[in-house]
Amino acid sequence: MTLADSSPQPQPQISAPDAEEAKRARTRRIEKTAKWVLPFAMAILAIVLWDRIVVWNEIPHYILPSPARVWDSLTGDWDILWDAALLTGRITILALGLAVLGGAGLAILFNQSKMLELSFYPYAVILQVTPVVSIAPLIFIYVDSKIAGMLLCAWIVAFFPVLSSTTLGLNSVDHNLRDLFRIYGANRWQRLTMLQLPSALPYFLGGLKIAGGLSLIGAVVAELVAGTGGIGSGLAFRIQEAGYRLNIARMFAALSLVAAMGVMIFAALSIFSHLMLRKWHESALSREG
Amino acid sequence: MPLPAIDQRSPVLRMANVDKVFGGVVQALSGMSLNINEGDFISLLGPSGCGKSTALRLLSGLLSPTAGRIEWAGGYQKGDLGVVFQEPTLMPWATVGKNVSLPFRLRGKSQKAVQAEVEEALALVGLEGFEDSFPRELSGGMKMRVSIARAMVTRPRLILMDEPFAALDEITRFKLNNDLLALKERIGCTVVFVTHSVFESVFLSDRIVVMAARPGRVIREVQVAAPYPRDEVFRTSADYAAYCRQASEALQDAMEAA
Ligand SMILES: Nc1ncnc2c1ncn2[C@@H]1O[C@H](COP(=O)(O)OP(=O)(O)OP(=O)(O)O)[C@@H](O)[C@H]1O
Ligand SMILES: [Mg+2]
Numbered sequence: 001m002t003l004a005d006s007s008p009q010p011q012p013q014i015s016a017p018d019a020e021e022a023k024r025a026r027t028r029r030i031e032k033t034a035k036w037v038l039p040f041a042m043a044i045l046a047i048v049l050w051d052r053i054v055v056w057n058e059i060p061h062y063i064l065p066s067p068a069r070v071w072d073s074l075t076g077d078w079d080i081l082w083d084a085a086l087l088t089g090r091i092t093i094l095a096l097g098l099a100v101l102g103g104a105g106l107a108i109l110f111n112q113s114k115m116l117e118l119s120f121y122p123y124a125v126i127l128q129v130t131p132v133v134s135i136a137p138l139i140f141i142y143v144d145s146k147i148a149g150m151l152l153c154a155w156i157v158a159f160f161p162v163l164s165s166t167t168l169g170l171n172s173v174d175h176n177l178r179d180l181f182r183i184y185g186a187n188r189w190q191r192l193t194m195l196q197l198p199s200a201l202p203y204f205l206g207g208l209k210i211a212g213g214l215s216l217i218g219a220v221v222a223e224l225v226a227g228t229g230g231i232g233s234g235l236a237f238r239i240q241e242a243g244y245r246l247n248i249a250r251m252f253a254a255l256s257l258v259a260a261m262g263v264m265i266f267a268a269l270s271i272f273s274h275l276m277l278r279k280w281h282e283s284a285l286s287r288e289g
Numbered sequence: 290m291p292l293p294a295i296d297q298r299s300p301v302l303r304m305a306n307v308d309k310v311f312g313g314v315v316q317a318l319s320g321m322s323l324n325i326n327e328g329d330f331i332s333l334l335g336p337s338g339c340g341k342s343t344a345l346r347l348l349s350g351l352l353s354p355t356a357g358r359i360e361w362a363g364g365y366q367k368g369d370l371g372v373v374f375q376e377p378t379l380m381p382w383a384t385v386g387k388n389v390s391l392p393f394r395l396r397g398k399s400q401k402a403v404q405a406e407v408e409e410a411l412a413l414v415g416l417e418g419f420e421d422s423f424p425r426e427l428s429g430g431m432k433m434r435v436s437i438a439r440a441m442v443t444r445p446r447l448i449l450m451d452e453p454f455a456a457l458d459e460i461t462r463f464k465l466n467n468d469l470l471a472l473k474e475r476i477g478c479t480v481v482f483v484t485h486s487v488f489e490s491v492f493l494s495d496r497i498v499v500m501a502a503r504p505g506r507v508i509r510e511v512q513v514a515a516p517y518p519r520d521e522v523f524r525t526s527a528d529y530a531a532y533c534r535q536a537s538e539a540l541q542d543a544m545e546a547a
Contacts, residue, residue: 174378177378179346183370184395194395198380279382280425
């Protein structure tokens, strides 16, 4: 068979493993493209369907606005929505920062002192399992500053995953490594910084990803409970307000911003986590083949 | 330098009549005595569960004896030892260089200050140039070499090894056995080596301490008088076969005694 011979004749006998390998490579390529293309295709399909349903059924816009109307609201009310997004975003990020400090800090304290852990861990759990919506009204009675109150609400929701996953991480040190440190006479500080904290890092980062989503939820709930007053209004308040006015299009517009914010936080934290671990951790390995 | 005969070497560490009972019920060791002398290569050989690891953990100070005494000979510091476990036990987040320098860093020295020692230790185990690699980039045998480099980087008097090569394939194991003997010759340390393998213990050691289980105790000591350095010639010699037979018989006795 010559090279020029390109007619679809029986292929030259290639060995089975190669065929298998080529097939697997093709599947991988297809999946890689599909990972991006499919969600987009689904979104477009859903929007088109949504539009058709609204038009065909002549649904009034104060019940279900068409996608075009939502887009108009998003661009038309951009100034209001953008300000709202900035406020909510700021609260969320601040709360996440405090959750990291508080959660990881408490985890380290609890790890260093069994007595502290025994005394306070149960209350951390209680704080976590009590729904924040039911604590929030009380918080706003006792905390004068709206911002501080909102931060506190968001923090209460977000700190626990950081605390519990970091605690687990600090206790998950390989026991042989722990022995090794003992044999070489490591002190407490060395054990913490050179052994426990690095071991806990992947766990901490897992908790951080959860906390990112939760601090957004906390911020939104806090806004709904706090209402407006003095400090401008966040996205959640805008959603509520638009609802009272039957401005459903703006509700959708604000909602899409909240969702976008959540996705962005998750993506940012995922990238951060990958960067921290890519050199050594199993979860971040990009294996050849 | 040729070592003095076994009975003339100066003592390093001594176990005298040591009992170890776990949780008040499990008698892991009973009346175990062992004299470790300068330059010895001692293998602890015995069936699974006979207390070899327990003995090693007692020697390293990780456990304390229920009864009996463990004494370092005068002039030796308690912490003057290196350890190698069955798993390489490397810190996955640290480079090979940082892993090897760990014993120094735990004594308050900076990575920079011990750079020369780290490079030398890596060269001794045949891993020059791998300083900046991470453990996951290495094969099982290479990880074990890093672990050995870490154990000897401080030039300790005593190195304790708990089945360090058990998880490796035979070819790698032979290679590492040869290298370990060469290393010992170079730095002149004392080694206590736990193993399941009769062949490995004969090839490596000058004293094989055979242990029996339930309760863990020393049954017999086999002396391997073959001179070092040992190599493939020794591995195929009649002497080697004879020592293996002797050690196997002792192990057989140990199994029957249990
Ligand atoms: N921390 C512990 N608590 C309770 N029992 C233990 C503990 N460590 C070891 N033992 C018991 O002591 C005995 C000896 O254990 P050891 O690990 O020393 O055996 P070994 O000779 O090293 O066995 P192997 O060859 O399988 O590693 C076993 O019966 C084991 O169950
Ligand atoms: Mg063992």
